[in-house]
Amino acid sequence: MTQKEKTTKPLLKMLLIGNSQVGKSCLLKMFCDHEFSFDVISTVGVDFRNMEREFDGETVKVQIWDTAGQEKFRTITSNYYRNAQGVAVIYDVTNEASFNQVNVWFEEIKKNAPEYISTVLLGNKVDLEDERVITKEQGENLTKQYNCQYFEVSAKSGVNVETAFNTLMDSSYEKFKKFGKPKTTTPLKFQKGKEKKKSIC
Template sequence: MLLIGNSQVGKSCLLKMFCDNEFSFDVISTVGVDFRNMERDFDGETVKVQIWDTAGQEKFRTITSNYYRNAQGVAVIYDVTNEESFNQVNVWFEEIKKNAPEYISTVLLGNKVDLEDERVVTKEQGENLAKQNNCPYFEVSAKSGVNVDTAFNKLMDSSYEKLKKFGKPKTTNTVNFKKGKDKKKSCC
């Protein structure tokens, strides 16, 4: 699974809340990618899940685009107190369409709902954008934990169902080297 969105929307804090059930103000910005491993039971089968926390800065997008290919699920995250992060959501969905398998599971998460007095993006705007991108929408708070487990579990369940139905994504990042014809050397 991938967590994507602009820088400072709370991807790392959401991951920490989901995996460790704790919030920290001391989280530093992700450089490149970071990940956490966990095990989850699906239909009596224990499955290892990797959740990749990607850097939101533009300069890292070419690095993180490689991680879409093998992903089964993506959470697109924006900050409800930052309109620019909301305005960039469709750019992130375009990245998914360009780089991920077509049957990938997605969710849209509006983070930082604990900061209600600073909110600039309404719940209705988030719901409409999720509907446009054909995915579930959750308003979450990495600080209080509101809806974090529900959202992540929904993404994992959907990803697992699609994995059972379609199998693992086929990677296309192999390079074939062909030996060229030897050219005769001449001085003229």
């Protein structure tokens, strides 16, 4: 066995999708860095973070892709559903428009992702309880329609963030064991001005 074969790890790819300003980048920062920042700017195209996780004694490389929510970037981000194993659909509990778009994002998953993909629905910004316009019951009702798990989270306080991300990773890996092992990592190709590699989390 060559040194390259020894160091090559399976790859698990996850996506964060949802309208702009729902807090996707802040959730990813909280999960990876355990901190919140008001200075996070809107994602342009696609960003990602790397980490390693052990499943059943096997070390797996996990890439979590943070996609732009603006309509003009849909043609770019739609390409990243292919070969993904997990998707988190995120809305803002203080923003009714972002909740109303959840069905559009699930249609994107249906159209572009493998049919065995794992999904979770996340209602973000529950720390802003006084500004909430979407109830927990409304979020839970959507999960019945799309057959996925639901978590109310806060990128600011960190509530339920680790639980939600770990649940999605575990579910994604379990399905991948059933439908096929994760592909090995390959060099990533970037479109100039569209993607930027983030630090390891």
